[in-house]
Amino acid sequence: MRAAVYRRFGGPDVVSVEEVPRPEPGPGDVLVRVHASTVSRADHRARSRDVPRGLGLLAAAGIGAFRPSRRVLGMDVAGTVEAVGADVRALAVGDEVIAMLGGRFGGHAEYVVVPADGAIALKPRSMGFEDAVTVVFGGYTARGFFNRTTVGPGTRVLVNGAAGAVGTAAVQLAHAAGAVVTAVCRASDAALVTRLGADLVIDYATTDFAAEGASYDVVVDCVGNAGYERARVVLEPGGALLLVVADLVGLLLAPVRARRAGITIVTSPDAGAADLEAVAALADDGAYVAVSDRTFDHADVREEHAYVDEGHKKGNVVLRLAADQPGWSWTRMPR
Ligand SMILES: NC(=O)c1ccc[n+]([C@@H]2O[C@H](COP(=O)([O-])OP(=O)(O)OC[C@H]3O[C@@H](n4cnc5c(N)ncnc54)[C@H](OP(=O)(O)O)[C@@H]3O)[C@@H](O)[C@H]2O)c1
Known part of the structure; x- marks a missing residue:
């Protein structure tokens, strides 16, 4: 199969598309034929070892110390599920799926193995693969x-970095939950995030949100x-600071700072297939839309990395591995 491989850390030119062996699913795995992935932050x-301050050693444990421990990013x-292991009951060949591979990576290849009990779900029926x-x-x-x-009706949520992949998701999910x-x-x-459900927009180039006098129940720092x-200046007592990005000091001091300020500080997500x-259900209900900045073909993956390296992407930058398909297919109909 074709895969975008990197064998040393560095700029976009360390990535090249090569022929590599197709992975074999184990008894509890599914083999997915990849139609689309993204080049994410x-x-x-992982490619450039550009990690938050103080986290170099910790990151090395995941991505490798001297050379990449995972050759394929994504x-x-x-x-589409191409094959299932002997023990897999929840998914079948032909199912159209989305999956978060996380630190296992491997999505920038024509095929990837995903544990069936991992973060994998049927893709939104209303979306093609590149949107899904x-x-x-x-x-x-x-x-x-x-x-x-807790984010629900009336919760005041501030999303810093609202135009990126995590930010556009946070805006949409908070809005769907009824938050302000x-x-x-x-x-x-501003137009993009307003379309996604933001009630107010603050331009970071001209305005410091912490000096506005407003207060929030939840601050999400992307x-x-x-x-x-x-954030503590604008957080209500009992509020939550969600540190999607944090350096070593921020991680280490989170518990003591949270206690001192009477807030919750969250430094890691708790997510799964559900x-x-x-x-996906929100997307099929029309309450969550795809935010896609650009799409690159597999062969152009270096250009895509270079674009993402600029640091200004809007939502997601899609990597196309196979021609997109309609939002549903006959393989889903009999179930
Ligand atoms: N902890 C976790 O599990 C986890 C998971 C996923 C991601 N992350 C981290 O979360 C961060 C965000 O990820 P992402 O995928 O959303 O990145 P992204 O798509 O690159 O988004 C970052 C956004 O922030 C904007 N931005 C830059 N400077 C800003 C500022 N001063 N104020 C407000 N917005 C600003 C950028 O656009 P402009 O420069 O054009 O404004 C860009 O749209 C990354 O550092 C990533 O590593 C952590």
Whole structure:
């Protein structure tokens, strides 16, 4: 099969599309033929070792110390189940699925093995593969963080970095839950985040959200510059700071800071297959839309990495591995 492989850390030119052996599913796995993935911020971080301050050693345990431990990047996929292991009952050949591979990576290849009890769900029926894959990385992460607090009707949620993959997901999920959403992004992204459900927009280039006098129940930091010092000023007592990005100091001090300030500080998501199912259901209800910036073909994966490296993507940048299909197929009909 063809896969985008990297054997050393560095810029986009360390990635090349090569022929590699197709992975074999074990008894509890499914083999997915990948139609679409994305080049995410996580792929950028793993490829370039651009990790938050102080987290180099911790990251090395996952991505490798001297050379990459996982040759194929790609945390998310949308595709078709090609084969199932002997013990798999929940999924069948032909099912159209979305999956979050997380730190296992492997999505930038024509086939990937996914544990059937992992973060895998039927894809939204209303979306083709290239749209469906955009709900995975952000939807899984944002729901995973929201799962550790309460977001419901009237909850005031501030999303910092609202135009990115996780930010656009957080805005949509909070809006769908009935929250009052304030989005922090650049002025040119105001229309996008408003369309996704933001009630208020703050342009980070001209306005400091922490100096506005407003207060929030939940602050979601998807950038890394709205950590404890800024967020505690605007958080209500008992509120929650969701640190989607945090450096070593932010991680280590979270428990003591949370106790001192009387808030919750969340530093990791709690998500699984049910969260992918929930986002897919929202998508089929029209309450969650695909946010896709650009689409690149597999052969152009280096250009895609270079684009993501610029750091300004809107939502998701899709990697197309196979021609897209209609939103449903006959394989789903008999079930
Ligand atoms: N903890 C976890 O499990 C987890 C999971 C997924 C992702 N992450 C991390 O979460 C972060 C966000 O991921 P992502 O996929 O959403 O990244 P992304 O798609 O690159 O989004 C980041 C967004 O932030 C905007 N931005 C840059 N500077 C900003 C500022 N000062 N204020 C507001 N917005 C700003 C960028 O656009 P402009 O520059 O054009 O404004 C971009 O749209 C990454 O650091 C990623 O590594 C963590």
